[in-house]
Amino acid sequence: MASKFFSKNSPALFLALALSFMCFSSMADKISICDSTPYPSSCISSVPTNYNTNNTNVSDFCQFSIRKSMSNARKFKSLIENYQKSSSELSTGVIRALEDCHLLADLNMDFLASSLQSVSTKALSSSKADDVQTLLSSILTNTQTCLDGLQETASTWNQKNGISTPLANDNKLFSVSLSLFKKGWGHKLNQGPSNPSKKQHAGFKNRRLPLKMSSKSKALFEQIGRRKLLQTDDGSDELVTISDLVIVSKDGSGNFTTINEAVARAPNNSLAVDGYFLIYVVAGLYEEYVSIPKNKKHLMMIGDGINQTVITGNHNVVDGWTTFSSPTFAVVGQGFVGVNITFRNTAGGIKHQAVAVRNGADMSTFYSCSFEGYQDTLYVHSQRQYYTECDIYGTVDFIFGNAAAVFQNCNIYPRLPLANQFNAITAQGRIDPNQNTGISIQNCNIKAADDLASSDGTTQTYLGRPWKQYSRTIYIQSFMDSLINPAGWREWSGDFALSTLYYAELGNMGPGSVTTERVTWPGYHKISAKEAANFTVSNFLLGDDWLPQTGVPYSGSL
Numbered sequence: 001m002a003s004k005f006f007s008k009n010s011p012a013l014f015l016a017l018a019l020s021f022m023c024f025s026s027m028a029d030k031i032s033i034c035d036s037t038p039y040p041s042s043c044i045s046s047v048p049t050n051y052n053t054n055n056t057n058v059s060d061f062c063q064f065s066i067r068k069s070m071s072n073a074r075k076f077k078s079l080i081e082n083y084q085k086s087s088s089e090l091s092t093g094v095i096r097a098l099e100d101c102h103l104l105a106d107l108n109m110d111f112l113a114s115s116l117q118s119v120s121t122k123a124l125s126s127s128k129a130d131d132v133q134t135l136l137s138s139i140l141t142n143t144q145t146c147l148d149g150l151q152e153t154a155s156t157w158n159q160k161n162g163i164s165t166p167l168a169n170d171n172k173l174f175s176v177s178l179s180l181f182k183k184g185w186g187h188k189l190n191q192g193p194s195n196p197s198k199k200q201h202a203g204f205k206n207r208r209l210p211l212k213m214s215s216k217s218k219a220l221f222e223q224i225g226r227r228k229l230l231q232t233d234d235g236s237d238e239l240v241t242i243s244d245l246v247i248v249s250k251d252g253s254g255n256f257t258t259i260n261e262a263v264a265r266a267p268n269n270s271l272a273v274d275g276y277f278l279i280y281v282v283a284g285l286y287e288e289y290v291s292i293p294k295n296k297k298h299l300m301m302i303g304d305g306i307n308q309t310v311i312t313g314n315h316n317v318v319d320g321w322t323t324f325s326s327p328t329f330a331v332v333g334q335g336f337v338g339v340n341i342t343f344r345n346t347a348g349g350i351k352h353q354a355v356a357v358r359n360g361a362d363m364s365t366f367y368s369c370s371f372e373g374y375q376d377t378l379y380v381h382s383q384r385q386y387y388t389e390c391d392i393y394g395t396v397d398f399i400f401g402n403a404a405a406v407f408q409n410c411n412i413y414p415r416l417p418l419a420n421q422f423n424a425i426t427a428q429g430r431i432d433p434n435q436n437t438g439i440s441i442q443n444c445n446i447k448a449a450d451d452l453a454s455s456d457g458t459t460q461t462y463l464g465r466p467w468k469q470y471s472r473t474i475y476i477q478s479f480m481d482s483l484i485n486p487a488g489w490r491e492w493s494g495d496f497a498l499s500t501l502y503y504a505e506l507g508n509m510g511p512g513s514v515t516t517e518r519v520t521w522p523g524y525h526k527i528s529a530k531e532a533a534n535f536t537v538s539n540f541l542l543g544d545d546w547l548p549q550t551g552v553p554y555s556g557s558l
Helices: 011-034 040-046 058-084 092-119 126-153 155-161 164-188 215-224 259-265 529-535
Strands: 240-248 276-281 284-287 290-292 299-303 309-313 329-331 337-339 342-345 357-359 364-367 370-372 378-380 384-388 391-394 396-401 404-408 411-414 423-428 438-442 461-464 472-476 502-506 524-526
Touching: 011 040, 011 058, 011 164, 040 058, 040 164, 058 092, 058 164, 092 126, 092 155, 092 164, 126 155, 126 164, 240 259, 259 276, 259 290, 391 396, 411 423, 423 438, 423 472, 438 529, 461 472, 461 502, 472 529, 502 529
Parallel strands: 240 276, 276 299, 284 309, 290 329, 299 337, 309 342, 329 357, 337 364, 342 370, 357 378, 364 384, 370 391, 378 396, 384 404, 391 411, 396 423, 404 438, 423 461, 438 472, 472 502, 502 524
Antiparallel strands: none
16 A cells, blocks of 8 residues: 555655554553553543653553543433433332432542542642542442442333443443552552551540530530530540531420431531531430431531430332432431431331441541441441441341441341341442452451340351452451351352452451351451451551541551
């Protein structure tokens, strides 16, 4: 072909050959970086055709991928909104699944914008890098949750309209963004603090809050409060700052009679330095579905104690709710702290998935709370979460989700399930090997609830099963009673995820902790203290950066 258009020594021929070489070199550079991602073709498609690869670097590719992800996420959100406009023609299940997807798509837009802003800076601190990895991990989780909801309650409509296809393609691109970020900033990730905390952070003193508040708020708190929760200033430099205070009481003696009214009163997008907006919920049974949205940040909610302040509901999948929309209490607002409250879903095992609490709030904390349900009690959906001195009751997969969640000094109570059911304490939902997520259970007690303890003893109880491909759960230094099956862990379906999951145990105690008959899956590990340290509060959550301001007690290390 060249000889037909160019003479043998034509400058145009050399130019054509040079351009061809440059194009080949450019593509080779793209491929060399993109080959390291889970979906190379999605990676290559995100790189602009006019990009000069002479100075190719991963950080540029990461920015391209996130920009393309933002464009795709925006299109998907518009697609959802278009379907919602015809809601009169849709079934209740479809409407609820679309509502979930819209909320999750909106969060993804925020997370992508924040991530792009961060990666535009070449140098990131360890904590900032962990923030970005958390956001990119949560984007994948949000998209998968939307897919799960569509398949759960709107499968026929979903198949007809093909909405899962663009969503699945988006998730490939989101996975590429996470992979490129970890490749570019991976040396910053999962290192923990340079000097990990080995102290016990005392936090609350004698279960009294070390609060710092205005004299007006203090007077109101002492007047209405039926327990002496206020710790006066004793010179400690770790007082918890309270910006404002409202009281919820069913008898009308407080500011509000419902919790949702108090949440609506909280300021929007408050900063951590401003302190917490405190909602004190007086003892009583609150039959309402509470939602803490993304703009209600740094909110602290304190009750009068477990089984004293109770928030209850009964939404469930059998009655047409998605698992995501079934919670009695749902929180997304960053920096939430919950103390001395019982959260219940009373639907019962016969209604299957019925969530008591769904938590997608980053750097959130629950202290001295109780979570009560049957299947899917506590949905640790996404982001970084810490639970201490809490009680969790349930049957099937009753601690589940894809957050980075640490449980310390908690009581875990498997209940009596339906006939022919088995108990699985955890069902962790990690879908990508680059996500910084998992469930870490440290220094907890696992014992049968009263109904299971008094049963005929035939119910099988397992430490967990793999909900998703890269499921990750670790038990450290916990007491396991005899109810735990000697195999320890249960398959989800056949050999699904048995090679890609990460399940581990170290230093557990009690008759159920014996590991001689544990499963022999490739993904199951008996780990060393060094490995287990990766899943402590200081390393897994970088909790030393944000937990002290909550006043909640924690141990940073093993």
